[in-house]
Amino acid sequence: MTKEKAVILLSGGLDSCTCMAVAKEAGYELYPISFNYHQRHSVELEGAKKIASFYGVKKHLIIETNMEAIGGSALTDEKIEVPEGDVERKDVPPTYVPARNLIFLSYAMGYAEVVGASHVYIGVNSVDYSGYPDCRPEFIQKFQALSDYATTATAVEGKKIKIETPLQDLSKSDIVKLGSKLGAPLQFTHSCYNGGEKACGVCDSCKLRLRGFAEAGVEDPIEYETRSL
Numbered sequence: 001m002t003k004e005k006a007v008i009l010l011s012g013g014l015d016s017c018t019c020m021a022v023a024k025e026a027g028y029e030l031y032p033i034s035f036n037y038h039q040r041h042s043v044e045l046e047g048a049k050k051i052a053s054f055y056g057v058k059k060h061l062i063i064e065t066n067m068e069a070i071g072g073s074a075l076t077d078e079k080i081e082v083p084e085g086d087v088e089r090k091d092v093p094p095t096y097v098p099a100r101n102l103i104f105l106s107y108a109m110g111y112a113e114v115v116g117a118s119h120v121y122i123g124v125n126s127v128d129y130s131g132y133p134d135c136r137p138e139f140i141q142k143f144q145a146l147s148d149y150a151t152t153a154t155a156v157e158g159k160k161i162k163i164e165t166p167l168q169d170l171s172k173s174d175i176v177k178l179g180s181k182l183g184a185p186l187q188f189t190h191s192c193y194n195g196g197e198k199a200c201g202v203c204d205s206c207k208l209r210l211r212g213f214a215e216a217g218v219e220d221p222i223e224y225e226t227r228s229l
Helices: 014-025 043-054 100-115 137-147 172-181 202-217
Strands: 005-009 028-035 061-063 120-122 160-162
Touching: 005 014, 005 100, 014 028, 014 043, 014 120, 014 172, 028 043, 028 100, 043 061, 100 120, 100 137, 137 160, 172 202
Parallel strands: 005 028, 005 120, 028 061, 120 160
Antiparallel strands: none
């Protein structure tokens, strides 16, 4: 029996790695897609390659797209500083990359149509996150409605390519627990915005990750410059 296929948006971070594990557990044939969007560093992308290799995928597609040309984010413009972390942040921080998930999901939907995938997995989360508008349920719902009319597969052939967001309502500690339970290779993940040899431990992403591991009672397998909550 031929397995159904799923495209996985794989950044190389904790959430996307756990998403990959969820799709694997569901029995799908995995088609990860990652992006070199001229971000501040490539450490996370190297992690994505290791995760894809761990799962023995047939193909790991890496798309190059130049979001540095747009700028407007601390992750694509080195003149904008990465702020020190605030796990209680409510405003949209300068690490938000304008329309990133809109662009990435568009690529993923096109790829899903080409490989014949019926699902697209993305690790967006609206509980422990940095306030990004493109991580909210409303965005996913609107994008799903649009994508139903956007491809030959969905608009002409009547097929469904469903966007799956298994982490949407989970806390970071819940994500850590889930990834650990499913045997996800969390040792290959990288969440730091600064991208040093070791994670900085002080940016938003590091602090959210550290708190998640601490609350889950799981040892974070990566190295940090500073381990402060």
